[in-house]
Amino acid sequence: MAVLTQQKPTTVIEKLSDEIWRKKFLRNVIIPWVFIAPLLIIHIFVVAIPAVQGVYMSxxxxxxxxxxxxxxxxxxxxxxLFEDKSFGKSLNNNIVWMLFFLTVPFILALFCASMLAQIKRGGMLYRSILFIPYVLASVVTTTIWKNLLNPKDGIVAASARALGIEGFEVAFLGRTDTALMSIAFIDNWHFWGFLMILFLAAMQAIPPVLYDAAKIDGANRWQEFRHVTLPGIRPIVLFMFMMVAIWSFLAFDYIWLITQGGPGGASEVIATQLYKNAFQRFEAGYAAAQGVVISIFAGFIIMIFVMLRRRGWDI
Amino acid sequence: MNAHVTRRARRNRKPLRAYLLPALVYCLLIIGVLIVVIPLMWAAAASFTPNHKVFEYAYPFSWRALLPVDFTLEAYENIFARGFGQSITNTLFLAFVTVFVGGAANALAGFAFGRFEFRGKNALFMVIVMLTFLVPVDLTAIPRYILINNFGWINTWQGLLVPGLANSLVIFLFRQFFAEIPQELIDAARVDGASWLRVLWSIVLPISKPVLVAAGLLMFISQWNSFFWPLLVAPRQELRVVQVEISLAVGQYGTIWNELLAGSMIAAIVPILLVMPFQRYYVQAITGTGLE
Structure with a gap:
């Protein structure tokens, strides 16, 4: 009802009111739904129905x-949850993955963005170059890095040896203790530039007056960063914290393309298990249950953030 | 004398620091750039190198590994002879149709969410956006595959295309942008008797260049880079997309590194060339949504 009362029909003649009502009906009901219809139909078939079916299948x-x-x-x-031991192991890997991505790329991106923000010359060039890996497809990135990490004649091992550093002639992707972290490193190589660009854009939106004020108060660089830059970019940092936490539970493509969860399950995460159950072991129902569990984790993370926001956190 | 020294030191320190800090900043940035650029340079160089020489300069490492010293187009010729051109045409076609058809659907919806008031608007918006964020692609992939199969769309263009059309991030972008357009502009056109579609087409879209560019880029690149869905739904040779073609080459011709890298270079250059000039719009759009 409230939606229909945008214009008050006080001065309208009785005869016209019917037509006006029709126009309003058109404007407030028909037209919006006509505009949304194409997308809604696609969405229903591509996401909504499959999601509901997925829950049923589980x-x-x-x-x-x-x-x-x-x-x-x-x-x-x-x-x-109670019998499948490999699930606990995968979940554990997801959590390791999340801890990695909530720290390493954020530190790198904050550090690099705050340096780039000071630069007057060539800043755009640096930005563009550091952003390149983000637009590359996972297939491309993994192809290149599998090669670079080749223990025999990959560049990483070769250049480490040339520099006299030992311990790099290792099959990083083929060992149970290094596989997961190596994949995380490769995924991060692709991802952190994106984060950096976002932070940089947010930093450049901070009014310069605030920095001038900090300088007048005699703040050093660290204090400037701590009391002007960080509060200024806080919303985007916290939002990305949430997104990265969610993405960590969905992590799939890099792991699948590089090790398929191997060796010996060392880099197995929930999503790779799901894929195997669904398309290799043909246990679609069980796979669907894993998918629902991932969604629940993701929903849980969103809930935490919504609650923090309600508590007055400026997110 | 002590006081004298400290005073001098203090006088000298300032210019020194003024140079030192930027120098340090540039050094660190250059290291960062090298970490990004060296893998790409090596891959590019290797793609122009005969296969038996791909690793020649990597071990022991020398600068020659980063430049195509034994330049040859052999790898590129080979992959095109094997039908890589077809997969490029396919992917370009898919990406352009996604941008225009999907762009239209998303823009219409974004306009409705941004400009109209109707019952259930916010709930519907939340459901659409949340569902796509929360639900892992793999969960929906199985039922979606079955659905597409029931339509008889396996190994067809429709099957490849339709799932990529609706994009929550893009709806988000459009909604945000359209909501900020001043009401007077729209009212003026409405008073002149223009239909809503006309208002969108000739008043709103012409002033929405930033969001159109950003949305177009997002959809183009996500379609160009898409891999798992095409792999699942359209394994037929004639419908192969670039990423699938490369990934299959890993299995079939695993040792032919220069060809693999040549394919990767072609797959990489398209988004790079697109994003470089338009990076500003892309970033603006994404920071815009992030801050909402």
């Missing part, structure tokens, strides 16, 4: 191909 023992489907309630979840 409560069945369906394999993925055969038409034989039995409703088994929460059995898949029970197995996943």
């Amino acid at each position: 409560m069945t023992d369906w394999g993925g191909i055969n038409p034989n489907v039995n409703f088994i309630g929460l059995d898949n979840y029970h197995e996943l």
Whole structure:
């Protein structure tokens, strides 16, 4: 009702009011839905229906191909959370992954952005170059890095040896203790520039007056960063914290393209397990349950942020 | 004498620091740039090198590894002879259709969300955006695959295209931008009797260049880089996209590094050339959504 009262029909003649009502109906109901319709139809078929079906599938023992489907309630979840030991291991890797991405790229990006913000000459060139890896496809990035990390004649091992540094002639991607971190390193090589550009844009939006005021108060560079820059870019940093935390639970493409979760499950995460269950082991129902669990984790993270915001955090 | 020395030191310190700090900053930035550029230079150089020489200068490492000293187009000729050109045309076609058709659908929806008041608007918007953020692609991929299969769309253009059309980030961008357009502009056109579609087309879109560029870039690059969905839904040779073509080459011709890298270079150069000149819009758009 409230939506219909944008203009007051006080001076309108009785006869016209019917037509006006029709126009309002057109403006407030028909036209908006006509505008949204194309997108909504696509969205319903591409996301909404599959999501609902996915949740239903997670409560069945369906394999993925055969038409034989039995409703088994929460059995898949029970197995996943209480019996499947590999799930705990994958979840653990997801959390390691998250801790890596909540620290390393953020520190790099903050550091680099605050340096770039001071630069007057060539800043744009640096920015552009550091942003390049972000627009590369995962297939391209992983192809190049698998090569560079080749223990025998990859550039990393070769240049480390040329510089006299030992310990780099290692099959980083083929060892259980280094695989996950090496993939995280490669993914980060691709990702951190994006973060840096976002932070830099936010830093440049801080009014210069604030820096002048800080200088007059005799602040040193660190104090300037701490009391002017950081508060200024806080919203975007916190927002990216949330997004990165969510993405960490969805992490898939780099891991799949480089090791497929190997060696020996060392880089297995929930999403790679899901993919294997769905498309290789044909346990679609079980895979769907894993997908729902990922969504719940992601939803949980969003909830935390919404709650912090309600508590008065300026996010 | 002590006082004298300190005074001198103090006088000298300032110019020294004034040079030192920027120098340090530039040094660190150059290291950062090298970490980005060296892998790419090596890959580019290797793609122009005969396959048996790809690793020749890497070990022991010398600057020659970063320049195509034994220049040859052999790798590029080979991949094009094997049909790489087809996958480029396919991907370009898909990307352009996504930008225009998907762009239209997203812009219309963004306009409705930004300018109209209607029942259930905010709830609908939240559901659309949240669903795409929360639900992992793999979860929806299986039922979506089944759905597409039921439509008979496996190995068709529609199957490849349709899932990439709706893009929450792009709706977000449009909504944000359209909501900020002054009401007077729109009212003036409405008084003149223009339909809403006309208002969008001839009043709103002409002043929305930044958001159009950003949305176009986002959709183009995400389609150009898309990999798992095409791999799943259109394995047929004639419908291969660039990323799938490269990834399959890893399996089939795993040892032919120069060809693999030549394909990667072509896959890399397109988004790089697109983003460089328009980076400003891209960043503005994304920071805009991030701060909402």
